[in-house]
Amino acid sequence: MxxxxxxxxxxxxxxxxxxxxxxxxxxxxxxxxxxxxxxxxxxxxxxxxxxxxxxPAETPPAAAAPLFAALAAYQAIGEASLTPSPRELHTLACHLELLPLAAAPGLHPELRAARDDAEEAWESLHIADNITSRNAAHGTARAAVNRARAVIRAINPHAARMDIADLPATAADVRAAARAYHAVTGTPEELSAIETGSSQVRVHCRSDIGHGRNITATLTAGISTPTGHIPAHPPIVETFARRSGCTDATANAREALHSLLRVDVPVDYVLDHRA
Known part of the structure; x- marks a missing residue:
């Protein structure tokens, strides 16, 4: 050597x-x-x-795709808000532990403080054994969730709601986004499939129930695998007026979204037969 x-x-x-x-x-x-x-x-x-x-070669997922790490953390906020249990708060704390990699250095102290608050709330809920301590623990949890929500939005306002323009554009970008999005909660099988599957954008299309005058398209970039589609972000939902009554929802969605989807990966339009 x-x-x-x-x-x-x-x-x-x-x-x-x-x-x-x-x-x-x-x-x-x-x-x-x-x-x-x-x-x-x-x-x-x-x-x-x-x-x-x-x-650059050693870049971890959250630093390689910061928006998608923030999206995953913001989704954990929603789950912790609905059911502030020790499990959800622990998951939130794990997201906050990684998020400094996706944030400017000036936000690191607030992220670490938010992580500490989430861990304290987790511990409070875990040991609460009567109604008084449980009520106090839930108050601690709500405060921790609100603090985490604010700092995640400070990292990227689009963490609260992603736009079509935020879709990862290339196969490598989609894979990096999927790694970051599943870094905390992904199973070993999912993380392995992200490395071996194919990048794509999947668009589920359906007509509205009744007159069928509107089309709803639900978009997710992600990884196509033999066992299914692994999304790289929360779904993006777009609703628009039907362009043609002679074609189905997928053809209408393709016409409406073609100019908006600036991606260099396959786009799979799937008809939702439940509509």
Missing amino acids: TDEDKARIRAVKYAGKWWADQHTEEPTDEALRAAFASCVQPPRPELYPLIREAI
């Missing part, structure tokens, strides 16, 4: 530490020096170019 090979291996290890410490600023010489100052063996300045080269 050459000295250059050894240097690249060391650079990859330092790049891993960079992300493990949740750095999201530009890896300038000054930033690298500060990030590794506490290491037993800080890297020498001549290794900095190799570390900068290695950092």
Whole structure:
């Protein structure tokens, strides 16, 4: 092994530490020096170019697709709001633990405070054993959820509602989005399927019940697998007037959405026969 090979291996290890410490600023010489100052063996300045080269390759899912990490966290907010149980609050805390990778450095302190609040609420609910302590724990949980909601919106306002323009455009973008969206709650089988499946946009189409004058299209970018479609984000719902009464909902949706879908992956229009 050459000295250059050894240097690249060391650079990859330092790049891993960079992300493990949740750095999201530009890896300038000054930033690298500060990030590794506490290491037993800080890297020498001549290794900095190799570390900068290695950092993108080691990018974790939340940093590679920040919007989709925020979307997953915001969805966890909804679940914790409906049923503030220890399980939902623990899931929310796990999302908040990863979100500094998707956020500007200035938001990191508030994200960590929101994570601490969610963990405190989880613990309060877990140990509550009478009506008084349960009521107090639910109050703590509501406050934690509200704080988390505010900071997630500060990361990206579209975390509350995604637009068609936010759809990942390429196969690599869709896969990165799916990784980030399922990073906390994905099963090992789902995470494996994300790596081996095919990127696509799926559009479920249906006519409204009654006159059928309107078409509702539900869009999700995601990964097509032998066992089904793994979405990379919450569904986007678009409703529009029927363009032609001579064709079904999929043909109408294709005509209405064609100019809006700026993606370089297959688009699968699926007719919802339940309508």
